[in-house]
Amino acid sequence: MNPVKVNSVITEYDPISDQKIKYQKIQISESVTVRNISFNSPHYYLVEEGLDIHDPQNFEVPFDNPDVNLRADYQIYREKVGFLQPREIKKVREHLRLSLREVSAILGISYSTLSEIENGLVLHSQIQDTLLRMLEHTYTLSTIVEQHKGLIINSHGLKAYQRIIDKLNAEKNWDS
Known part of the structure; x- marks a missing residue:
């Protein structure tokens, strides 16, 4: 078994027993496989x-952040x-x-999926990564928006299309 490092001791309220319980917050390097790629990842448990x-049977995920290990992976x-x-996806989107x-509307990725990707809740696919990288190239993005004008207007309206075009035109010098 990999070495266990105790990071701190914390006290959490247990609503079942109506008592405060002390936990050791530990870190351990665990071997994981994500989409057929194996690597070691630091995981945190209480x-x-x-x-x-x-004893892994005693490990509990942090109550305040149960997805911490998955996000690290x-x-x-x-x-x-x-x-x-x-954070890179959000940064380029906000820059634009x-x-x-x-x-x-531009990339054809659903709003909910895009939100989950940007918040690190899901792991995006290679095709989604390729689409998201187009945000870094304003000229290409503008061309795609113009080519898909009818689709964007049909699904989001003329005003939404025009807002997108105006924002991209304001940024065209960005990737020169």
Whole structure:
């Protein structure tokens, strides 16, 4: 078993027993496989004080962030395969002053999926990464928007289309 590192001791309220319980917050490197790529990832768990910190049956995910380990795995996977990280996607979208709905209209990715990708809740696919990388190239993006004018107007309206075009035209010098 990999070495376990105790990071801190915390106290959490247990509503079942109506008591405060002390936990050791531990870190352990675990081997994971995401989409057929294996790697080690640092995982965090809580172990009730007095229980064996080396026994995985005693491990509980952090109550305030139960997806912390999955998100860490996704981040490492994205680094290994060269995918954009959620913070990079959000940064370029905000630089273009585009809303999630506007990017959804341009790229053809549903609003909810795009929101989950940007918030790191799901791992996007290679085709989605390729589409998201187009946000870094304003001229190409403008051309796509113009080519899909009818589709965007039909699904989001003429005003939405014009707002997108205006925002992209304001940024065309960005990728020169």
